[in-house]
Amino acid sequence: MKNQIFPAILLSLCCLVFFCGIYTAAVWTVAQASSNQGKGEIIFYGSNSQQYGFANIGQAFTADKYFWSRPSAVNYNAAGSGGSNKGPGNPEYLLQVQARIDTFLVHNPAVKRDQIPTELVTASGSGLDPHLSPGAARIQVDRIAKIRGISKERLKNLLHKYTHKPLFDVFGVETVNVLELNIALDQMK
Amino acid sequence: MNTEVISVILILLVTLALAIPLGKYIARVYAGESTFLDVVFNPIEKLFYKFSRIDSAQQMTWKQHLVALLTINIVWFFLGMLVLMNQGRLPLNPDGNASMSPDLAFNTTISFITNTNLQHYSGESALSYFGQLTLMFYQFVSAGAGMAVAAVLFSALRERTSDKLGNFYEYFLKSCTRILLPISFIVAVILVFSGTPMTFEGKDTITSLQGETVQVSRGPAAAMIAIKQVGTNGGGYFGVNSAHPLENPDFITNSVETITIPLISIALVFALGYYLKRKKLAWMIFAVMTVGFLVCLIPTIYLEMNGNPAISRMGIDQTTGSMEGKEVRFGSAASALWAILTTCTSNGSVNSMHDSLTPLSGMFTMLGMQINAFYGGKGVGLLNFYIFIIIAVFISGLMVGRTPEFLGKKIEVREMKIAMLVFLLHPFLILGGTAMSSYLIYLHPDYAWLNNPGYHGFSEMLYEYTSASANNGSGFEGLGDNTPWWNISCGIIMLLARFIPIIGPIAIAGILAEKKYIPESAGTLKADTATFGVMVLAVIAILVALSFFTALALGPIAEYFSIA
Known part of the structure; x- marks a missing residue:
C-alpha cells in the first residue's frame, strides 16, 4: 500500500484537473452558443417587457384571472426545490387533497367534481412544474372567460395555440406552459 | 396505443x-486494441502516467488490484472531507453557502466515493459551485473505479491459467477518459x-x-447532470x-437521461461477450437481467398510470395517473420507467418523488435495489450478477451430482464461502439498519424523522x-435524514x-484464474444456455424473496392492502 499512495495522489490530481477543470470548461464554452449563454432560457413580460421569468421554471398562479398552476410543496421557491414526499395513504395528505378539490369547486362553480384532473390538486415532484395538461387548463376556461369578459371560444383557441404536442405526435405527453399561456392571456385585447 | x-x-x-x-467498443478498450479515440487520449494518458509515476504495463495480481483500488479511495476520502468542510471559505461560492458539518461531510464524501450519491442535503442551498465540481470529480472516478474492477473480472474469466490480470490504473483511467468522458460530453x-444552465453566475432574482x-x-449544472x-x-x-425543470427540461432531455441510466451497465454485459468471445453467454446474462427488469417495470407502469386508489375514491379524474410528486411534462409512464431503471441500475437519480409512489410501485423500486444485479451499477452490477452465477452453478452441480464448474474452472469450498458471505451482507446491512432505526424511533418518537405515519x-x-x-442514492426523501444517526449509519453501510x-x-x-483450465467436455454444465438462465433467475428470486419478503410485507404490502 505504501508504494501505491503517491501514484494514487498524483493520479487523483491529474483527474481533478482534467474532469473538473477541462471538461467543465469545455461544456461551459459550448454553452456560450446556447440561448442566453447557459444562464437559463428567459421570457420577457410586463409593460414594455421590463420583467422576465425563466421559461422552464413554473410560477405560482393563484389569482382567478390567471390559469392556475399546480400546487407546490415549496410554494414555487426556485432556490429550494422540493416535493411533498407524502405517501399515497397518509390521512393528513388526503385531507389536504380534499381541501384543494373543495377550493377548486368554489372558484369554478361550472365544473363537476369528476372533471377535475388530478394534477390540479396534487403537488409536483420539483415544486416548480411549469406545465399543465391541456385538460387541466381547459377546465379553467369558464372561470377566466367570466372574469376577463373574453369569449370561451377565443380562450380555447389561445389554449390550442399554446398546447405543445407530443414529439412527432406519437412520443410523450401533451403539455401547456402555464407562464407562456398567462403572458399571452394578459396580452389579449 | 397510448403515446406515453x-x-x-x-x-x-x-x-x-x-x-x-x-x-x-468497451471490449476493445479493455483488451488494449486500437480505437478511434486513440489519437486524442493516448498522449493525455501517457502524460498522466508519467506525472503520477505509474508503469501502466505492469501486470497486477487480484490482490494488487484491490490494494490499488483501496489506496486511491482513501486518498479520495480525505480530499472530499477537506473540501466539503471548508467550501464556505473556498472560491466559486457566489451564493455564500456554508461549509458542511463533519457528519454530513462524512456521509456525503462516502456517498460519492462509493458511487452511491445518497444526498442528505439539497444541492442548491448546501453546496458551493466548488463543492459541486469536486463531487463531479467523484462521479467520474467512482464510476471509473467500478468499471476497472469489471475489467479485472473480464481478464480473470479468460480461458487460461494466470495470476496476471492487467493494470488497475490503466483500466481505471481508460474507463474515465475513453468511455465516461465522451458520452458525458455528448x-x-x-x-x-x-x-x-451551465453558468458560474449565482442566483437570479425575478418578479x-x-x-x-x-x-x-x-x-454549472449541465456538466454534472x-x-x-x-x-x-x-x-x-x-x-x-x-x-427539476432546469435539470431535465423536456421530453428529449428526459429520454436522453433515461437512456443513459442503464446504457453502460448493459454495454458492459455485451462487452464481456465480445471480450471473452462468448456472445451467447452475454445474451444469456442480458436476457436474465431483462426478464427480471421487466417483471419490476410492467406492474409499476400499470400501477402509476392507474392512479392512487385513495384519491380515486374522492371522485376526481385520474386519467393522467398518480401525479403526486410527478411532473406533467414526463407523465406517469415515463416516471415509472425512470423509477425502475434508476433502482435496478444503482443510479439513484429520480425524475419523480419515490416517497409518493403508490405502495406496490414503491416495493418494486426497493426490490430492484435489493437484487441490485438487473443491469446494476457501473461494473459492480456485473460483479453482483457473477455472485448469483457462482451460487447457481454450485446448486446446479449439486442437483446433477457433478463438481461445479464455470468457464472451465472448478468452484470449490473457499469460493462458495466468499460468494455466500457477499450475498448475505446485503440483507444483513439493510434489515439490521432498518431494525435498529425502527427501535430507535419507537423509543424516541420525538426524533420525528418520519414524514409519513404507519406502514409508509x-x-x-x-x-x-x-x-x-445498494449504493443507489435515491430516497423516500420525506425522511429527515440529515441527523448524525442517519449520516453515520448510512455512511458505514455504504462503505x-x-x-x-x-x-x-x-x-x-x-x-x-489461477486454477487449472479444464477444457469443455460432455459433462460440462453449459453456462450459456436458456436452461442455465432460468436457473440463475430462480436462484435470484428464491434468495431475494427469502431475505426480504417479511420486511416488504410490513411496509409496502401492508400499505397496499390498507388503501386498496
Whole structure:
C-alpha cells in the first residue's frame, strides 16, 4: 500500500484537473452558443417587457384571472426545490387533497367534481412544474372567460395555440406552459 | 396505443441499439486494441502516467488490484472531507453557502466515493459551485473505479491459467477518459441546448407575473447532470434531481437521461461477450437481467398510470395517473420507467418523488435495489450478477451430482464461502439498519424523522438503508435524514456495501484464474444456455424473496392492502 499512495495522489490530481477543470470548461464554452449563454432560457413580460421569468421554471398562479398552476410543496421557491414526499395513504395528505378539490369547486362553480384532473390538486415532484395538461387548463376556461369578459371560444383557441404536442405526435405527453399561456392571456385585447 | 407507453418502448429499444456497439467498443478498450479515440487520449494518458509515476504495463495480481483500488479511495476520502468542510471559505461560492458539518461531510464524501450519491442535503442551498465540481470529480472516478474492477473480472474469466490480470490504473483511467468522458460530453451538449444552465453566475432574482419576488438557483449544472446519469451516480445538481425543470427540461432531455441510466451497465454485459468471445453467454446474462427488469417495470407502469386508489375514491379524474410528486411534462409512464431503471441500475437519480409512489410501485423500486444485479451499477452490477452465477452453478452441480464448474474452472469450498458471505451482507446491512432505526424511533418518537405515519413510515426507513446498501442514492426523501444517526449509519453501510461486494467477487475470480483450465467436455454444465438462465433467475428470486419478503410485507404490502 505504501508504494501505491503517491501514484494514487498524483493520479487523483491529474483527474481533478482534467474532469473538473477541462471538461467543465469545455461544456461551459459550448454553452456560450446556447440561448442566453447557459444562464437559463428567459421570457420577457410586463409593460414594455421590463420583467422576465425563466421559461422552464413554473410560477405560482393563484389569482382567478390567471390559469392556475399546480400546487407546490415549496410554494414555487426556485432556490429550494422540493416535493411533498407524502405517501399515497397518509390521512393528513388526503385531507389536504380534499381541501384543494373543495377550493377548486368554489372558484369554478361550472365544473363537476369528476372533471377535475388530478394534477390540479396534487403537488409536483420539483415544486416548480411549469406545465399543465391541456385538460387541466381547459377546465379553467369558464372561470377566466367570466372574469376577463373574453369569449370561451377565443380562450380555447389561445389554449390550442399554446398546447405543445407530443414529439412527432406519437412520443410523450401533451403539455401547456402555464407562464407562456398567462403572458399571452394578459396580452389579449 | 397510448403515446406515453409508446415512448417507453422506444426508449428501451434505443438503449439496446446503442448498448451493443458500445459494448463492442468497451471490449476493445479493455483488451488494449486500437480505437478511434486513440489519437486524442493516448498522449493525455501517457502524460498522466508519467506525472503520477505509474508503469501502466505492469501486470497486477487480484490482490494488487484491490490494494490499488483501496489506496486511491482513501486518498479520495480525505480530499472530499477537506473540501466539503471548508467550501464556505473556498472560491466559486457566489451564493455564500456554508461549509458542511463533519457528519454530513462524512456521509456525503462516502456517498460519492462509493458511487452511491445518497444526498442528505439539497444541492442548491448546501453546496458551493466548488463543492459541486469536486463531487463531479467523484462521479467520474467512482464510476471509473467500478468499471476497472469489471475489467479485472473480464481478464480473470479468460480461458487460461494466470495470476496476471492487467493494470488497475490503466483500466481505471481508460474507463474515465475513453468511455465516461465522451458520452458525458455528448449528453451535456444536448442538455445545454435544451435549457439546462451551465453558468458560474449565482442566483437570479425575478418578479413573477403575479408580482412576487422569486430567487432562482442556477450554476454549472449541465456538466454534472451528464456524468451523474452516465456514471450511475445519481447525485443531482438541484435538490429534487431530474424532476427539476432546469435539470431535465423536456421530453428529449428526459429520454436522453433515461437512456443513459442503464446504457453502460448493459454495454458492459455485451462487452464481456465480445471480450471473452462468448456472445451467447452475454445474451444469456442480458436476457436474465431483462426478464427480471421487466417483471419490476410492467406492474409499476400499470400501477402509476392507474392512479392512487385513495384519491380515486374522492371522485376526481385520474386519467393522467398518480401525479403526486410527478411532473406533467414526463407523465406517469415515463416516471415509472425512470423509477425502475434508476433502482435496478444503482443510479439513484429520480425524475419523480419515490416517497409518493403508490405502495406496490414503491416495493418494486426497493426490490430492484435489493437484487441490485438487473443491469446494476457501473461494473459492480456485473460483479453482483457473477455472485448469483457462482451460487447457481454450485446448486446446479449439486442437483446433477457433478463438481461445479464455470468457464472451465472448478468452484470449490473457499469460493462458495466468499460468494455466500457477499450475498448475505446485503440483507444483513439493510434489515439490521432498518431494525435498529425502527427501535430507535419507537423509543424516541420525538426524533420525528418520519414524514409519513404507519406502514409508509417504516418503508421510508427500509428504503433509505436499501438505497445505502445498494449504493443507489435515491430516497423516500420525506425522511429527515440529515441527523448524525442517519449520516453515520448510512455512511458505514455504504462503505461496507461498496467494498466487500467488490473484494469478494474479485477474490473469487482471481482464485479461479489461477486454477487449472479444464477444457469443455460432455459433462460440462453449459453456462450459456436458456436452461442455465432460468436457473440463475430462480436462484435470484428464491434468495431475494427469502431475505426480504417479511420486511416488504410490513411496509409496502401492508400499505397496499390498507388503501386498496
